[in-house]
Amino acid sequence: MRTKRRIIIAASYIVLILVALISIFPIVYAVVIATKQPVDAFSTSFTWIYKPIFDNFKTLWIERGFTKYLCNTLIITGCCVLISVPTATLGAYGLIRNGGKFATRMLNSTLLLRMFPQMLLAIPYFIIATNLGLADTKFILVIIVVASNQPFALWLMRGFR
Amino acid sequence: MKKENKYLLFALPSFILIFSIMLFPVGYAVVYSFTNYRLGREAKFIGLDNYINVLQDSEFASALGFTLILTVAAVLLQFVLGMILAMLLDNIHHFKKPISIMIYIPYFITAAAMGVIFRWMFMSNWGIMDQLLAAVGIYAPGWLDSAFWARVVVILGEVYQNTPFAVIILYAGLQSIPADQVEAAKIDGANSWQLFRSIKLPNLRQLIIIIFMMRTMDAFRLFDRVNVTTGGGPGISTETLAIYNYTTTFTKLRVGRGCAVGVITLLILAVIISIIMKVLRSKEVD
Numbered sequence: 001m002r003t004k005r006r007i008i009i010a011a012s013y014i015v016l017i018l019v020a021l022i023s024i025f026p027i028v029y030a031v032v033i034a035t036k037q038p039v040d041a042f043s044t045s046f047t048w049i050y051k052p053i054f055d056n057f058k059t060l061w062i063e064r065g066f067t068k069y070l071c072n073t074l075i076i077t078g079c080c081v082l083i084s085v086p087t088a089t090l091g092a093y094g095l096i097r098n099g100g101k102f103a104t105r106m107l108n109s110t111l112l113l114r115m116f117p118q119m120l121l122a123i124p125y126f127i128i129a130t131n132l133g134l135a136d137t138k139f140i141l142v143i144i145v146v147a148s149n150q151p152f153a154l155w156l157m158r159g160f161r
Numbered sequence: 162m163k164k165e166n167k168y169l170l171f172a173l174p175s176f177i178l179i180f181s182i183m184l185f186p187v188g189y190a191v192v193y194s195f196t197n198y199r200l201g202r203e204a205k206f207i208g209l210d211n212y213i214n215v216l217q218d219s220e221f222a223s224a225l226g227f228t229l230i231l232t233v234a235a236v237l238l239q240f241v242l243g244m245i246l247a248m249l250l251d252n253i254h255h256f257k258k259p260i261s262i263m264i265y266i267p268y269f270i271t272a273a274a275m276g277v278i279f280r281w282m283f284m285s286n287w288g289i290m291d292q293l294l295a296a297v298g299i300y301a302p303g304w305l306d307s308a309f310w311a312r313v314v315v316i317l318g319e320v321y322q323n324t325p326f327a328v329i330i331l332y333a334g335l336q337s338i339p340a341d342q343v344e345a346a347k348i349d350g351a352n353s354w355q356l357f358r359s360i361k362l363p364n365l366r367q368l369i370i371i372i373f374m375m376r377t378m379d380a381f382r383l384f385d386r387v388n389v390t391t392g393g394g395p396g397i398s399t400e401t402l403a404i405y406n407y408t409t410t411f412t413k414l415r416v417g418r419g420c421a422v423g424v425i426t427l428l429i430l431a432v433i434i435s436i437i438m439k440v441l442r443s444k445e446v447d
Contacts, residue, residue: 008252009252009253012249012252012253013253015249016249016250016253016260017260019246019264020259020260020263021263023265023266026267026270026279026282027266029281029289030274030278042281042284045292046287046292087174087175087178088175090171090172090174090175091173091174091175091176092172093168093171094172095168095169095172097165097168098165098166098168098169099165102169103169103172106172106176110179111374111434112427112431113179113180113183113187114378115426115427115430115431115434116187116423116426116427117382117402117403117406117422117423117426118382119403119406119407119410119411120190120406120410120423121183121186121187121190123189123190123416124185124189125186127189128182128186143178144182146178147179147181147182147183148182148183150175150178150179151179152375154172154175155371155374155375156330156371159330159334159367159368159370160333160334160337160367
């Protein structure tokens with residue numbers, strides 16, 4: 001019995017480590033391509049050993065203003081998480097405690113809104129943002145991302161009861 | 162006010178956010194689906210013409226067919242693989258953190274970036290997949306040049322990137338199963354299959370429903386990764402509904418017709434999701 005258990009655990013490790021290696025492969029591959037000379041990056045004979053260059057990173061960080069995009073992303077992601085998680089947790093708690101027909105119906109209708117193809121909403125979102133004078137601001141982007149992720153967050157929180 | 166209804170107030174911020182932001186855009190799109198609106202021109206009400214045109218379009222049929230294949234194959238694989246990996250993670254005791262983080266990585270990569278990496282990996286001649294297969298003596302097909310293999314690559318990409326989502330949720334679910342239930346079952350002499358079937362699966366049911374719902378919705382509306390990896394090609398073989406929708410709305414600028422595609426997508430998805438919910442809910446025992 002004990003040996004059987006050991007074999008199972010050993011097999012678990014082997015499978016998991018294999019999957020983990022497959023999982024990081026694209027990142028490793030991307031890093032390799034990013035640090036190779038342009039000529040070698042896409043050659044027909046791929047080599048793992050080479051002299052790395054970091055010109056691409058220099059261009060990205062210094063010349064292309066990557067920091068600005070990174071900051072924007074960080075701010076927007078941070079705000080979204082900070083708003084989404086408390087509202088959804090609170091909402092899901094309320095809906096579970098209530099547990100009525102009305103709550104279920106509201107929850108299902110939020111799902112219906114989530115099913116609509118997002119890109120079609122770009123035009124009406126733009127109209128809203130322009131009319132509110134908020135076009136091209138981080139604020140409206142945060143609000144829209146939070147709102148469109150809220151159904152998912154609600155359902156997810158409700159699942160962990 | 163009754164005590165139960167007070168709890169609804171907790172959900173108020175959430176619902177205000179959702180309905181104030183989402184209702185108008187969706188309503189707008191539904192209204193415009195009945196017009197011949199093209200960007201920059203006057204809109205005229207034309208009834209159901211858009212819907213009739215779309216449903217008669219063979220490109221739409223092809224896109225719908227591929228989207229259905231993609232959704233069914235990808236979601237089932239994601240669920241099965243996610244369940245297996247979550248159980249294995251639950252099994253081991255050492256190095257849980259590093260292994261699980263490595264497994265979650267594909268889910269953290271931006272879908273478009275993943276599309277680019279997949280495109281490189283599966284390029285004919287210099288793609289690394291061809292070279293890896295050549296190393297073990299297999300002659301790789303022209304992945305992105307054949308309709309069949311391009312579809313396989315797209316489905317593979319979807320499974321690869323979003324299986325971690327199922328792993329994250331199922332693993333969290335497995336860990337929140339009350340230990341006393343597992344103990345009691347073990348004392349009663351349950352083998353591991355019975356343990357899985359009668360203790361773990363019922364406890365995870367809510368989460369399984371969510372995984373199926375969310376993954377189905379997202380797979381059905383898949384756009385960015387496919388658009389970058391294959392661009393819908395070769396021909397229209399890997400064109401999903403979302404890409405068809407995109408070309409109609411933003412390339413051909415037929416906003417009215419694009420909105421009609423959106424509404425049709427929504428209706429089909431609603432039917433699929435309600436079937437999923439019916440089937441999975443019917444298994445409820447308690």
